[in-house]
Amino acid sequence: MAAYDWITLTTDYGLSDGYAGMLRGVIAQHAPWARVIDVTHLVPPGDVARGATVLAQAVGHFPPAVHVGVVDPGVGTGRRAVAIRTPRGLLVGPDNGLLTAAADALGGVQAAVRLTETTWFLPEVSMTFHGRDIFAPVAARLAAGVPLADAGPAIEPESLVRLPEPIVVIGDGYLEAEVLTVDRFGNVQLAAPGPAIDGLGEQLMVGGVRATRAKTFADGQPGRLIVYVDSAGKVALAVNGGRAVVALAVSPGDVLRIASRA
Numbered sequence: 001m002a003a004y005d006w007i008t009l010t011t012d013y014g015l016s017d018g019y020a021g022m023l024r025g026v027i028a029q030h031a032p033w034a035r036v037i038d039v040t041h042l043v044p045p046g047d048v049a050r051g052a053t054v055l056a057q058a059v060g061h062f063p064p065a066v067h068v069g070v071v072d073p074g075v076g077t078g079r080r081a082v083a084i085r086t087p088r089g090l091l092v093g094p095d096n097g098l099l100t101a102a103a104d105a106l107g108g109v110q111a112a113v114r115l116t117e118t119t120w121f122l123p124e125v126s127m128t129f130h131g132r133d134i135f136a137p138v139a140a141r142l143a144a145g146v147p148l149a150d151a152g153p154a155i156e157p158e159s160l161v162r163l164p165e166p167i168v169v170i171g172d173g174y175l176e177a178e179v180l181t182v183d184r185f186g187n188v189q190l191a192a193p194g195p196a197i198d199g200l201g202e203q204l205m206v207g208g209v210r211a212t213r214a215k216t217f218a219d220g221q222p223g224r225l226i227v228y229v230d231s232a233g234k235v236a237l238a239v240n241g242g243r244a245v246v247a248l249a250v251s252p253g254d255v256l257r258i259a260s261r262a
Contacts, residue, residue, distance in 0.1 A: 003145035004089065006065035007036050010055045011131060012043040013070070019129070023068070023136045026122065030140035037062070046073040048098050049163055050252060053181050053189075056101035057232045059089070066139045067102060068131070069093035076127035081115040081134055082155065085148050092139045094130070097163035109157035116152035166191035167255050174259040175200065177235060179252050186243025188250060189236045194229035203261040206237060207248050210261065227258060 007027055013019035020041040027036055039058045043051040051071035059067055072079075072094040080095035087107035091099045092115075103109045115134060118125075120141050125133040138151060166178040168191050177192035197204075197213070204211045204227055211225040220226035220240040225247055230236035235258070237244040250256060 002031070002033060002143055004064060004066050004143040005033075005035055006063055007031070007034050007139050007143055008039050008059075008062060008065055008067045009036065009041070009070075010039040010043065010051060010058070010068070011041045011070040012045050012047065012051060013041045013131070014045075015041055019131070022129075022132045023070075026132055026136040027140045030137050031143050034140065034143050037065075043071050047071065047252075048073070048096055050181060052098050052101050052163055055098065056105045059091075059102045060105050062089070064089045066090045066092060066143045068135050068139045069098045069102065070131035070135055071098050072096065072130065075130050080155070081130060082160065083113050083115060083138060083142065083148060083151050084109055084157075084160070085111045090139075090142050090148070092135050092142065095161050097161045100160050100162045103160075109160065111148060112155050112157050112160060113148055113152045114155050117150060120151060168192045168196065170196050173200065174257060175235070176255055176257045179250050179254045179256060180234065181252060182245045182250075185238070186245045187230070187236055187238040188244045188248060188256075189230055189232065189234050190256060192235040194233050194235060197227060197229075197235050197258065200258065201260045205257075205259045205261045207250070207256050209247060211237065211258075 048071050055069050082095045084091040084103050086103050093099050120138050122133040169176040175196050177190040180191050181189045202213045209225050211227050214220050214226035214228050217240050222241045
């Protein structure tokens with residue numbers, strides 16, 4: 001009996017090539033009973049931070065699963081290939097900071113191994129496509145219930161690569177927070193949790209732009225900036241009928257200041 005019925009895929013492979021489909025094909029060969037869900041294959045190429053955010057915000061919405069994450073600009077180098085056990089599932093991918101926030105979202109790292117058991121890999125391993133040749137077949141074996149310890153030697157959870165903590169500063173009448181992500185609608189998500197804007201009032205200034213607190217997009221006047229708490233519980237900015245990222249001229253990693261306005 002399978003240990004996990006579900007396998008998810010989060011990559012920067014895009015949809016115009018066959019890369020994402022090859023992962024599904026390898027899994028189908030090794031775990032044909034598994035149900036595979038594509039979280040996304042449209043992470044910007046090589047953007048580990050964006051991939052980590054997407055994965056961390058998605059994993060909690062699945063039943064226990066094996067989650068494969070591949071945003072791997074260091075593929076073929078000395079970066080480790082790893083698998084991580086958490087209370088609510090497994091994570092498989094490169095040890096470059098992509099997986100650790102998702103592990104936290106699943107209850108924390110219980111154990112981690114470096115993937116060195118080559119009999120689990122495809123017979124020929126490319127230097128540039130570990131998603132297909134290592135991570136997909138390893139995920140299939142783990143979903144089938146093969147013990148994590150058989151995949152390779154244990155590594156200390158503390159040694160797993162973590163991305164720097166995003167900037168969040170809460171002051172008297174203001175909030176400064178790093179931009180985590182920008183979605184396809186142009187909405188800007190900050191690293192700050194929703195309660196960070198409590199007490200700032202309804203009328204705000206955001207990076208020199210006037211804004212209003214709102215609960216829904218439609219609460220804002222067309223073309224005006226709103227500050228709200230998004231579906232992930234983060235402080236976010238949007239424009240009713242427009243794109244906040246254009247209004248604010250920001251990118252992930254920038255720091256925005258939200259301040260009370262008289």
